[in-house]
Amino acid sequence: MRLTKPAKAGTYESNDIYIMIYPTEEDTFIEIESIVSELYGKHIRQVIEAVLKEHNLTNVYVKAIDKGALDYAIRSRMLTAIKRGLEHE
């Protein structure tokens, strides 16, 4: 599946994550800025990758700005962003 348009979800509040997703012609690419990147950077990437995989999404550029969100918050912000990105005008 491919996104129809760019979309975003989340906030910059502490304990939340801000997700931006863009359709792209290139391969999927994930960029993460996180206040806990040294402790959980790899883990956060895995959570994002898993959600993309569950939706069979390809050719997406994900930019995540994380303020210490837990897995369920990351997943729900991803789901919302994807839902918005799949909507038609």
Added chain:
Amino acid sequence: MKINGYKENFELFTSVDLHKTSKLIYPNKNNLSKDKYRDSLDKLLDELPLKDGMTISFHHHLRNGDYVLNMVMEKIAQRNIHDITIFASSLFPCHKPIVDLIEKGIVTRIYAAYISGPVAEAISFGKLEKVCVMHTHGGRVRLVESGDVKIDLAFIASPTCDKLGNISGKHGKSACGSLGYAVTDAQYAEIAVAITDNYVDHIDEYEIEGRYIDYIVSVPSIGDPKGIVSGTTQITRNPIGLKIARLAADVIRYSGYFRNGFSFQTGAGGASLAVSYYLKQIMREHQIKGSFASGGITGYIVEMLEAGLFDKLYDVQCFDLEAVRSIRENKNHIAISASKYANINDDAIVNDLDFVILGATEIDLDFNVNVTTSSTGIIMGGSGGHADTASGSKVTIIVSPLFNARIPLIKERVLCRTTPGESVDVLVTERGIAVNPKRTDLLENFKRTNLPIVSIEELKEITDKYLGVPEEIALGDKVVAVIEYRDGTVIDMLRQKLNR
């Protein structure tokens, strides 16, 4: 092991049984000169025997509003003096200009009980040529009286100073209340200089005696009042913080040590303050009156004194304007020196404490606490009185949420050990209370209550379930800081932070 800039014959920490040295130096200064006043810092510095390699001391009662340290160091740097050791009781973000002096090799070593802000970062990333020694508030006095550190020059920020050099922190536009940490500097420095913005003829009540002071310099301002004391310290409104505070107050109540004449200390953090709020209710409900509260004092503790809930306050440092007002007005609000507060060679107040409420950035399964670095190994604090009060008090209670913004409290092993687990008794979190297994007395007393007692291992499992197990933090080989326990034994060594 050889650490650049640290004594070679150091001893490693083995237990909380204190290593005491019998040979102590006692202050014997008696400078009664009537010619101490100099009208500018420059004129005085022309007169002083400045030299490379000297140790210069400062106190931190003006906290993040301090002008004196930067003012003095800037002028000394202009005089082309190098290899200086700064012996400061604490350093704050306002001391950012020191980073430049570190990079130029003008400042090569630092001693402090607490460091936050740019200087702390510079040290963590290995910019300081020699080592940084992080001691406790009580340990700082011991360092000097044992001869481990010799202060060549002390610059004492003085809110009010008279012609004889008597110094008071209670009056003047830069009033900060108690001057507890500065007493050692005055007593032991080869040359002690009072820097004041309120030079008066005569003061009757003072915290530092003029006979220890050699010179007095007047400057327009020693600090920014906004940074010196906060207006009113507020109790947390965060429901998690309040829950933890309520549980901590219940821990006190059911501990077996809550009785008439008990003593108490807490910090100025929002959650710690909230403990006093609940404690106050419990004290009223059970008609229990305390003997004293100590430490850094806030308006909240003053209120308890004025409500008759404590007989006395022993104050080494005032945290807010209410505390400064109270120390001026209440005769039972008593200024004490750092030595009287926490020195192992003194009859210290911390040894008479029943309860202390403390924070933690990390705690491990052996109850060791880190308040020195962040969970990624960057210095952002230090013991202050943490290890001193934990060691002295009968019940040491750590209050903290299990995690916040995905930063876990409980680790397999703390990155940096500030306070040994042996001296930590209870951990209170929003999801349960863990008691150090060696405190069988507390465990027994809590059995008869409905307090949510769990093991610290269980609390770690809960954390890991929500957060996952964190990656290891890789640090370099260079030792950037030595962490001294209150008796001067080395309890940990912090290694260089390599990258962000």
